[in-house]
Amino acid sequence: MVLFVISTPxxxxxxxxxxxxxxxxxxxxxxxxxxxxxxxLIAAIHILRDRNGLNFPTxxxxxxxxxxxxxxxxxxxxxxxIQLTISLHAxxxxxxxxxxxSYAHVRY
Numbered sequence: 442m443v444l445f446v447i448s449t450p451x452x453x454x455x456x457x458x459x460x461x462x463x464x465x466x467x468x469x470x471x472x473x474x475x476x477x478x479x480x481x482l483i484a485a486i487h488i489l490r491d492r493n494g495l496n497f498p499t500x501x502x503x504x505x506x507x508x509x510x511x512x513x514x515x516x517x518x519x520x521x522x523i524q525l526t527i528s529l530h531a532x533x534x535x536x537x538x539x540x541x542x543s544y545a546h547v548r549y
Contacts, residue, residue: 447478448481449481450481450484450485450488453481453485454485454488454494454495457489457495457497458495465501466501466502466503467489467497467501467502468526469502469503469504469505470503470504470505470506470528474506474507474509475504475505475506476504476506476512476516477512482504483519483521486521486523490502490521499521499522499523500524502521502523503523503524503525503526504516504524504525504526505526505527505528506525506526506527506528507528507529507530508527508528
Protein backbone atom coordinates (compact mmCIF):
# COMPACT_ATOMS: atom_id res chain seq x y z
CA MET A 442 0.00 0.00 0.00
CA VAL A 443 1.26 3.44 -0.89
CA LEU A 444 0.24 6.30 1.37
CA PHE A 445 0.65 9.89 0.24
CA VAL A 446 0.40 12.67 2.79
CA ILE A 447 0.20 16.10 1.23
CA SER A 448 1.69 18.91 3.30
CA THR A 449 0.11 22.32 2.91
CA PRO A 450 2.27 25.41 2.32
CA UNK A 451 1.58 26.56 5.88
CA UNK A 452 2.69 23.20 7.32
CA UNK A 453 5.91 23.37 5.32
CA UNK A 454 6.69 26.95 6.36
CA UNK A 455 5.74 26.27 9.98
CA UNK A 456 8.53 23.69 10.23
CA UNK A 457 11.05 26.40 9.35
CA UNK A 458 9.50 28.98 11.69
CA UNK A 459 9.63 26.59 14.64
CA UNK A 460 13.42 26.28 14.42
CA UNK A 461 14.25 29.49 12.51
CA UNK A 462 17.32 30.52 14.50
CA UNK A 463 19.10 27.32 13.43
CA UNK A 464 18.08 27.19 9.75
CA UNK A 465 20.42 28.42 7.04
CA UNK A 466 19.53 25.83 4.34
CA UNK A 467 16.29 24.13 3.40
CA UNK A 468 16.25 20.91 1.39
CA UNK A 469 12.91 19.56 0.21
CA UNK A 470 13.37 15.78 0.16
CA UNK A 471 12.75 12.67 2.17
CA UNK A 472 9.40 11.13 2.90
CA UNK A 473 7.94 11.37 -0.57
CA UNK A 474 8.63 13.12 -3.83
CA UNK A 475 8.48 16.92 -3.38
CA UNK A 476 7.37 17.49 -6.97
CA UNK A 477 4.28 15.29 -6.45
CA UNK A 478 3.16 18.05 -4.05
CA UNK A 479 4.03 20.66 -6.66
CA UNK A 480 1.55 23.46 -6.00
CA UNK A 481 2.10 23.41 -2.24
CA LEU A 482 5.87 23.19 -2.66
CA ILE A 483 5.93 26.25 -4.93
CA ALA A 484 3.62 28.20 -2.62
CA ALA A 485 5.85 27.38 0.37
CA ILE A 486 8.98 28.48 -1.53
CA HIS A 487 7.32 31.79 -2.41
CA ILE A 488 6.36 32.36 1.24
CA LEU A 489 9.85 31.47 2.44
CA ARG A 490 11.48 33.83 -0.08
CA ASP A 491 9.04 36.73 0.25
CA ARG A 492 10.63 39.92 1.56
CA ASN A 493 7.56 40.49 3.72
CA GLY A 494 7.69 36.90 4.93
CA LEU A 495 10.79 35.01 6.03
CA ASN A 496 13.04 36.55 3.36
CA PHE A 497 14.96 33.28 3.13
CA PRO A 498 17.87 33.43 0.64
CA THR A 499 17.19 31.78 -2.71
CA UNK A 500 20.54 29.99 -2.76
CA UNK A 501 19.63 28.38 0.57
CA UNK A 502 16.72 26.39 -0.89
CA UNK A 503 17.23 23.04 -2.62
CA UNK A 504 14.67 20.66 -4.10
CA UNK A 505 15.87 17.06 -4.24
CA UNK A 506 13.84 14.96 -6.66
CA UNK A 507 13.80 11.68 -8.55
CA UNK A 508 12.90 13.78 -11.55
CA UNK A 509 9.32 13.42 -12.79
CA UNK A 510 9.67 15.08 -16.20
CA UNK A 511 6.38 16.99 -16.29
CA UNK A 512 6.99 18.57 -12.89
CA UNK A 513 10.61 19.37 -13.76
CA UNK A 514 9.40 21.24 -16.83
CA UNK A 515 6.93 23.21 -14.73
CA UNK A 516 9.62 23.96 -12.14
CA UNK A 517 11.91 25.31 -14.85
CA UNK A 518 9.19 27.74 -15.93
CA UNK A 519 8.88 29.14 -12.39
CA UNK A 520 12.31 30.86 -12.65
CA UNK A 521 12.80 30.51 -8.89
CA UNK A 522 16.61 30.39 -8.98
CA ILE A 523 16.67 27.67 -6.34
CA GLN A 524 19.08 24.73 -6.24
CA LEU A 525 18.00 21.44 -7.81
CA THR A 526 19.36 17.97 -7.01
CA ILE A 527 18.39 14.91 -9.04
CA SER A 528 18.46 11.62 -7.09
CA LEU A 529 18.90 8.71 -9.46
CA HIS A 530 19.13 5.87 -6.87
CA ALA A 531 20.19 3.44 -9.59
CA UNK A 532 22.18 3.33 -12.81
CA UNK A 533 19.34 2.36 -15.15
CA UNK A 534 15.73 3.42 -15.58
CA UNK A 535 14.55 -0.18 -15.11
CA UNK A 536 16.33 -0.41 -11.76
CA UNK A 537 14.92 2.97 -10.68
CA UNK A 538 11.39 1.76 -11.38
CA UNK A 539 12.02 -1.36 -9.31
CA UNK A 540 13.49 0.66 -6.46
CA UNK A 541 10.71 3.26 -6.55
CA UNK A 542 7.77 1.03 -7.38
CA SER A 543 5.34 3.69 -6.12
CA TYR A 544 6.59 5.94 -8.95
CA ALA A 545 6.26 3.31 -11.69
CA HIS A 546 3.29 5.16 -13.20
CA VAL A 547 5.33 8.36 -13.59
CA ARG A 548 7.20 9.21 -16.79
CA TYR A 549 10.82 10.05 -15.92
